[in-house]
Amino acid sequence: MKETSSADKSQFTRADHLKAWAVHAFTGSAVIWACCAMLALMRQEYLQMWGWLAISLIVDGLDGTFARRYRVKEVVPWFDGSSLDLIVDYLTWTFIPAIFMSQNLSFAPGVPGKGIDLIVTAVLMVAVCASSMFCYCNKKAKSSDNYFVGFPAAWNIVILYLYLVDMSWWFNLTIVVLFIVLTLSPLTFCHPFRVERLRWLNILSVVVWLFCIIWLTIYFPERNPIVWWLWWISGVYFIGNGVVRTFIGPQAAKRRAQKSR
Known part of the structure; x- marks a missing residue:
């Protein structure tokens, strides 16, 4: 066994190690963007x-591809890049958006940030952060065809939607509670870079959505009609993709087989 292990290690060159550590550094750079976002x-x-x-979102979308290409788990097996990825994801996808949510969205009638609104917002913030921890610790959070099972704690996207649509407190409350519940549901969500089915369309919709979100955020509260509708169409496509996959994918077939026993 020791000889095999030594042989496995010798197959990787110094260049392989440099590439692997460059990938880890790329993933870890999201901490820089998280700190910058927090200061802002x-x-x-x-x-x-x-x-x-948004920069951290791009990093998160690319680092997995780089990690698989340069076989970082094999080259540096003692360093857990997955844990690094989860740490920075929790900061940028959940924790910072949750703080933004608590300061800029209303979730109860009355004066924002005071009284009942303050209490409800505090409870929601805890629920958002706690449900996200469950998501990151759930080893069954990915399906066999690389869809997320349950809402994947993408609170930066949800909170930004609520901020841009600028609806009433009851709408904000309903949407946040809904996605907290969906964390524990069997509903699937598409991973645009990992899901092979319609990958080109998934990536195209992400590019369109990202362009639209950048435009709308820069010019907020103005809404260009074309950009506004493209933003909604690309977002609905992603949700719809996951909903359809929930009822016709491998997990759905497995559940039906279990019920028939």
Whole structure:
């Protein structure tokens, strides 16, 4: 066994190790963007905050591809890049958006940030952060065809939608509670880079959505009609993709087989 292990290690060159560590550094760079986003949030410079989070979103979308290409798990098996990825994801996908939510969205009647609104917002913030921890610790959070099973704690997207549509407190409350519940549901959500089915369309819709979200955030509260509708169409496509997959995918077939026994 020791000889095999030694042989496995010798197959990787110094260049392989440099590439693997470069991938880890790329993933870890999201901490920089998270800190920049947090500082912008503290200064109430929200456009900058969402800009930094958008950079971290791009990093998160690409680092997995790089990790698989350069076989980082094999080259540096003692360093857990998956844990690194989860840490920075929790900061940028959940924790910072949750703080933004608590400061900029209303969830109860009355004066925002005071009285019942303050209490409800505090409870929701805890629920958002707690449900996200469950999501990140759930080893069954990915399906066999690389869909997310349950809402994948993408609170930066949900909170930004609520901020841009600028609806009443009851709408905000309903949407946040709904997605907290969906964390524990069997509903699937598409991973645009990992799901092979219609991958080209998934990636195209992400590019369109990202362009639209950048435009709408920069020019908020103005809404270009074409950009606005493209934003909604690309978002609905993603949700619809997961809903359809929930009822016709491998997990759905498995559940039907179990019920028939």
